[in-house]
Amino acid sequence: MNSALVLSIWVLNTLLDSGGQLAFKAAAIEPGDADGLARWRHMLARPWIWVGIVCFVGEFVVWLAFLSLIPLAEGVLLGMFSIVAVMLGGRVWFYEHFTRPRLIGIGLIIVGVVVVGIS
């Protein structure tokens, strides 16, 4: 198996998955006091929700490619790294805090993904 290809697809999947989540977050907190339908109209007129949709459509295809190359259980385990990417992005982009349980959780997931990845 071409491990450089697997690694590239995994990186791309992580970027699209976390990018989509972060873009949806950016869309959801757009300033504006509109409610209901007007809020949706406002979001749809701005780029972030579309960035998120493009990311998730892309991820759908990339995830299929990833699972074509490696076993399902291993793929889902390695895909859990997206949680870490989302939290890092949340810290950089939205100034979310790293509480102690979050740091421990992030550390455990990183070590776990590495352990599965190098096996």
Place this chain on the structure above:
Amino acid sequence: MSLKRFYLIGFIALIAFDTLSQVCFKLAAIHAEPFAIEFDWLLRVVGAPWVYGAAVGYVGAFVTWMTLLRHAPIGPAFAASHLEVIGVMVISVPVFGEYLSAQQIFGAALIIAGVVCLAFGETSDAHVQH
């Protein structure tokens, strides 16, 4: 129905829908073989039923998730939304004949512990904010 039972059934349903999606994704990938970065591969994917099963699982998980969030705290709900990894590991052995080494199971245990840790972290955070 008691609240405890509502959570339990809800979380099991969530994990079941997410597991269904992943199993369908894998079946879609197997049926579209051989994999190549080309349009024909994509045509083989959409030409078989499995990819639509994955979409059904996503919709089911979304509806279950929104129903649960009306009552459940976000932390444990967040954890449950990622615990399909357990369902997938259990199913992938008999359905796809996959084999998990001791090292992979150890890694999986670390990842699951991490997710549970994040879930409880979110819960205590929510209490601070209120």
